[in-house]
Amino acid sequence: MNSLKNRTFWNFGGINFFYFTVWTLIITFLPLWLNDEANLSTAEAGIVFSTMSVVAIFLEPVYGVIQDKLGLRRHLFAFVVLCLLMIGPYFEFAFIPLLQFNVVFGSIAGGAFLSLCLYSGVGVVEAYTERSSRASNFEYGHARLFGSLAGGAFAFIGGIMFVRDPFSVFWVCTISAILLGILLLMVNVRKLDSQRKVNEQIDNGSEEQEKDEGSHVNKDSILSVFKKRSFWGLCLLIIGSASLYDVFDQQFPNYFVSFFPEEANGESIFSRLASLQIFMEAGFMVLAPWFINKIGAKNGLILYGLILFIRVIGTAFSTTPALLALWKLLAAIEMPLMLVSIMKYIVNVFDARLSATVYMLGFNVAKQLGVAFFSLFMGSLYTSLGFQNAYIIMSIIVLALVIPGGLLMQSDKTPRNQEPNTMENYHSA
Numbered sequence: 001m002n003s004l005k006n007r008t009f010w011n012f013g014g015i016n017f018f019y020f021t022v023w024t025l026i027i028t029f030l031p032l033w034l035n036d037e038a039n040l041s042t043a044e045a046g047i048v049f050s051t052m053s054v055v056a057i058f059l060e061p062v063y064g065v066i067q068d069k070l071g072l073r074r075h076l077f078a079f080v081v082l083c084l085l086m087i088g089p090y091f092e093f094a095f096i097p098l099l100q101f102n103v104v105f106g107s108i109a110g111g112a113f114l115s116l117c118l119y120s121g122v123g124v125v126e127a128y129t130e131r132s133s134r135a136s137n138f139e140y141g142h143a144r145l146f147g148s149l150a151g152g153a154f155a156f157i158g159g160i161m162f163v164r165d166p167f168s169v170f171w172v173c174t175i176s177a178i179l180l181g182i183l184l185l186m187v188n189v190r191k192l193d194s195q196r197k198v199n200e201q202i203d204n205g206s207e208e209q210e211k212d213e214g215s216h217v218n219k220d221s222i223l224s225v226f227k228k229r230s231f232w233g234l235c236l237l238i239i240g241s242a243s244l245y246d247v248f249d250q251q252f253p254n255y256f257v258s259f260f261p262e263e264a265n266g267e268s269i270f271s272r273l274a275s276l277q278i279f280m281e282a283g284f285m286v287l288a289p290w291f292i293n294k295i296g297a298k299n300g301l302i303l304y305g306l307i308l309f310i311r312v313i314g315t316a317f318s319t320t321p322a323l324l325a326l327w328k329l330l331a332a333i334e335m336p337l338m339l340v341s342i343m344k345y346i347v348n349v350f351d352a353r354l355s356a357t358v359y360m361l362g363f364n365v366a367k368q369l370g371v372a373f374f375s376l377f378m379g380s381l382y383t384s385l386g387f388q389n390a391y392i393i394m395s396i397i398v399l400a401l402v403i404p405g406g407l408l409m410q411s412d413k414t415p416r417n418q419e420p421n422t423m424e425n426y427h428s429a
Contacts, residue, residue, distance in 0.1 A: 051111025159271020233408025240401025243370025
């Protein structure tokens with residue numbers, strides 16, 4: 001693998017490792033912490049997750065435009081790292097007092113802060129990594145593999161820590177942010193800025209290249225994205241798959257733990273299960289770029305949605321922890337399909353100079369709109385109908401959105417000029 005000889009690849013591998021250490025610890029243990037330590041109901045916890053999504057909806061379009069204008073400069077990424085540094089202090093000293101003051105206010109404040117770290121911040125991390133992978137000739141999916149390795153390790157380690165001290169996992173997030181910041185400072189920006197233009201065979205230098213790239217990001221180029229049928233099809237598919245994937249995972253830990261007489265035992269087993277799932281995910285991530293290149297990124301995204309449908313409907317009819325564990329492990333196939341497919345689809349179908357903008361709008365904003373709505377909707381269904389009936393409804397919604405979304409999307413194997421309002425790409429993926 002050429003990536004193994006690339007120093008920049010290893011640098012971004014480390015960046016992904018420490019960022020997704022934070023991501024895994026928060027996503028895995030926040031539902032349990034909100035239930036056990038903050039004493040929030042499923043509906044109240046839904047406010048936290050919905051707020052995370054709403055804040056991301058407003059921030060991500062701005063982040064996308066800023067990152068495309070910055071090119072490979074690190075300013076926005078550094079801001080995300082600063083937010084990550086505050087996770088430990090926030091959970092230790094601020095979150096519960098805010099909830100005690102007012103549950104709704106505290107939930108909104110907590111969700112807004114976590115959005116800066118996760119739902120908004122992840123778009124910056126992934127868009128920056130993807131752009132850098134094209135500039136430095138390594139596969140984005142292979143760098144993202146390190147995030148899966150971190151997820152597998154810290155889902156397991158975090159489970160042990162959470163049982164002993166629920167607040168300790170958040171201090172690990174702060175430590176990871178420090179290490180992430182050090183690696184970000186070590187990124188050799190000048191080497192990364194050696195991207196070439198398709199129509200020019202000379203290297204104009206890093207500063208001139210960045211200026212040229214940023215100047216293309218303007219009102220007309222951004223509005224042209226909204227004229228593409230593929231953009232709206234992608235949004236619909238993402239709401240039906242990635243949004244509901246997150247909503248499904250929000251309360252699943254509590255549902256899984258409810259099958260055990262002793263809550264601590266269920267939490268410990270769930271952390272090990274989550275760890276195994278993510279290690280399996282890392283294995284699939286190695287093969288995902290090759291597989292997606294064979295079947296096409298659009299087909300990869302549709303397959304991702306169909307697997308989610310199987311997992312949700314399977315969970316709805318499961319009556320034992322063993323069956324629930326089986327459907328949980330199936331997510332190990334989903335994530336590599338989605339992570340690799342979305343990046344390849346955007347670069348192959350849209351203008352690569354707008355990759356961060358399209359990613360933030362077509363993936364993250366669409367996803368968070370879905371999460372914001374469905375977090376509250378499903379939270380209410382969990383309370384009124386119970387988990388199993390709610391999961392049946394969720395599975396129907398998945399199909400109702402994924403199928404029409406896929407039909408609207410242009411194939412990434414189709415020449416760009418076959419869809420109206422398609423802009424020429426300046427750089428081959």
